[in-house]
Amino acid sequence: MEAGIVGLPNVGKSTLFNALTCSKAAQSANYPFCTIEPNEGIVSVPDSRLERITKFIPPQKVIPAALKLVDIAGIVKGASEGQGLGNKFLSHIREVDAILQVVRCFEDPDVVHVAGDVNPLVDIETIEMELMLADMQTLDNSLPKAERAARTGDKEAKLRVDVIKKCTAHLATDQPLRKLEADENETKIIRSFGLMTAKPVLYVANVDENDLLGEGPLVKQLQDFATKVGAEVVPVCAKLEAELAELDPADRAEMLESVGLKEPALALLARATYRTLGQQSYFTAGEKEVRAWTIPVGATAPQAAGVIHTDFEKGFIRAEIYTLADLEQYKTEKDIRAAGKLRVEGKTYIMQDGDICHFLVNS
Structure with a gap:
């Protein structure tokens, strides 16, 4: 399963990605399109149950569950029409199973916001609108072919036509497809198109070092919005997490204690991503290995x-x-x-x- 990290330029996506994947590469410069190709990485899903199992069944090795993450270049207003780096990067989102949208929830005059002002809800609206417009294009382009096939009497093609029209009508109400009610057969067809607004979303509130728990007004706005749409919010200070990722375990624990955290926020994020993807773990345990296996709920x-x-x-x-x-x-x-x-x-x-x-x- 894959999750794509998306957001406007300069919200901390690449910093977060590097920290999640423990990348020690130099942090990206403060430019809108520093990510030119989607970077991919594997991140472990922290699970205290593994350690608890090994107390009774000591293995030669422990293997946690893992997630594949894709860092996708910043999306700007007009991306669906080719603005910025346009559809090139929207196509990368079609290939992932869930979306992690990084939303800037901090003020910093040295980090320019692409829209001028820091406003989490406007940022979300911009991204969502571009994804909906891109989905509309995908559906419009798919309809003629489906209609030609349907004229031959093909039942599957007829259903595809119906699903395309149903999705198009829903998007016309400015609502993402994840809110569309669909049966199992319709859902299968929707997935075949790689429609981006049909994918589950998790919001990542990138906070500053003075609001590590995400208690500030900007995060509160985001949490209120997420509650309404049935999504989770995880507050993360990407800058701090990047620093933690560079440290050895002992120094990392000391730094966490100094800022009042029990574990890196990235651990919370990995588990929240797992839930957003609809995944859960079961374990196998023996002398050779104790291992977490990923399965759908x-x-x-x-x-x-x-x-x-x-x-x-x-x-x-x-x-x-x-x-x-x-x-x-x-x-x-x-x-x-x-x-x-x-x-x-x-x-x-x-x-x-x-x-x-x-x-x-x-x-």
Whole structure:
């Protein structure tokens, strides 16, 4: 799963991306289009449950869940019509599964705001409008081909025409497609177009070092807006996080303590991104490794096994599952089994976040 980091120029996107991916490259200069190609990186999803498991099952290595992040160049008003670097970068957003929109929530006369004034809601409106206009173009361009195919009597093509028209009418109300009610078949077609406003969004409030918890008025505006649209907001000081990313663990812990934080804000952001993508983790635990595996919320046990290897889904027989609470109470898998707490689940079992599993499969 991929998340694209977007925003207006000079809101701290690349600084945030470098910190998230622990990049030690020099920070980008204060110019609107310093990101020319989308940078890609992998970020671990911090999960304290991994450490808790290893207290009872010491492994040779620990492997956390991971997310792929894409740093996309700043979008400006008129991007859908080719302004700035235009559609070149809008196309990159079509390829990701969720959008992390970095919103500037700090004042700094040395960092020029592309629109002149710092206003989180205006920034969001600018980005959203450009994405909606680009989606309208995509739909308009797709309609003639779909209509030609529909005239042959193709039922799938007819449905595509209906979906295109439904999406176009919705966008005409200035509402993003993530608010559109659609059934499973319609949703599948919408995804095939890579429509950007249909993707879930997470707002990242880039704050200054005097407002690390995001309690200032600019963040409050953003939080009120996000609550109305059913999105999350994570306050992050990209400048501080970039400095933390450069430190070794001991110095990082000392710096966090000095500013009153228990963990880097990037840890909160990674977990929020995971939720926004509709993902959850299950664990496998043994002497070789303790590992978090990423699955969609609602995945079945065979689908979860298939994440390890596609053959495991085909040959799935059953899953043996226990919880972290079971492990902390009984200390070993042997004692969990003896206490009757090791559950045997079949093909219809819906995986729960944090399940610890063994899969039995046909070889």
